[in-house]
Amino acid sequence: MNEQLIDNLVDQVVAKINEERSFLVEASGRHVHLSQEHINALFGEGYQLTINNYLSQPGQYASKERVTLLGPKGTLHNVVILGPARAASQVEISGTDALALGIKVPVKESGDIEGTPGIVLVNGHKTVTLEKGLIIAKRHVHVSTNDAKKMNVTQGEIVKVRINSEQRSLIFDDVVIRVSDKFATAMHIDYDEANACSFKKGIRGHIVK
Numbered sequence: 001m002n003e004q005l006i007d008n009l010v011d012q013v014v015a016k017i018n019e020e021r022s023f024l025v026e027a028s029g030r031h032v033h034l035s036q037e038h039i040n041a042l043f044g045e046g047y048q049l050t051i052n053n054y055l056s057q058p059g060q061y062a063s064k065e066r067v068t069l070l071g072p073k074g075t076l077h078n079v080v081i082l083g084p085a086r087a088a089s090q091v092e093i094s095g096t097d098a099l100a101l102g103i104k105v106p107v108k109e110s111g112d113i114e115g116t117p118g119i120v121l122v123n124g125h126k127t128v129t130l131e132k133g134l135i136i137a138k139r140h141v142h143v144s145t146n147d148a149k150k151m152n153v154t155q156g157e158i159v160k161v162r163i164n165s166e167q168r169s170l171i172f173d174d175v176v177i178r179v180s181d182k183f184a185t186a187m188h189i190d191y192d193e194a195n196a197c198s199f200k201k202g203i204r205g206h207i208v209k
């Protein structure tokens with residue numbers, strides 16, 4: 001075999017390995033997770049969310065129910081509630097949304113809501129004032145336990161992820177790896193991040209070390 005042939009072969013193998021280690025990237029719009037207590041307060045005692053469509057993460061769904069977020073400077077209407085109900089309510093918005101609401105919102109991992117600002121949720125005449133739980137979600141990759149081995153990553157690790165797009169390819173730093181056997185492997189970014197890389201459905205990410 002000549003050198004050129006070997007080089008081509010190596011390139012092909014590397015490309016295949018990279019493809020196998022790549023993952024789907026999904027853009028998450030602003031959304032709300034609610035405790036059953038807050039579902040009751042906004043929709044009535046014992047109310048069950050209506051499933052609209054299932055999401056990539058097993059068991060997670062977008063409901064048909066919507067709420068309004070009320071901030072000191074602005075409101076965001078028609079914000080989707082994701083189910084099922086959680087132990088604690090949490091509202092995930094983008095940096096642009098935070099400016100529209102007029103609230104200084106920290107970048108946090110999902111569930112890490114101690115010390116975060118609250119927000120008022122409105123459904124018709126019913127309102128709930130959350131004392132905390134308003135966050136800009138830290139960009140993250142959900143990784144199944146199986147894929148974590150293949151991808152050589154561990155729970156809580158911070159990685160860089162390259163996104164190839166037509167005009168705005170970029171490398172996101174500060175991406176947290178979250179590993180669970182309950183996860184399907186996929187990266188989640190918000191709409192600000194999606195716009196920054198000219199996100200299109202089906203786009204894939206690659207870890208760069």
Ligand SMILES: [Zn+2]
Nearest residue numbers: 140142187188
């Ligand atoms: Zn996620």
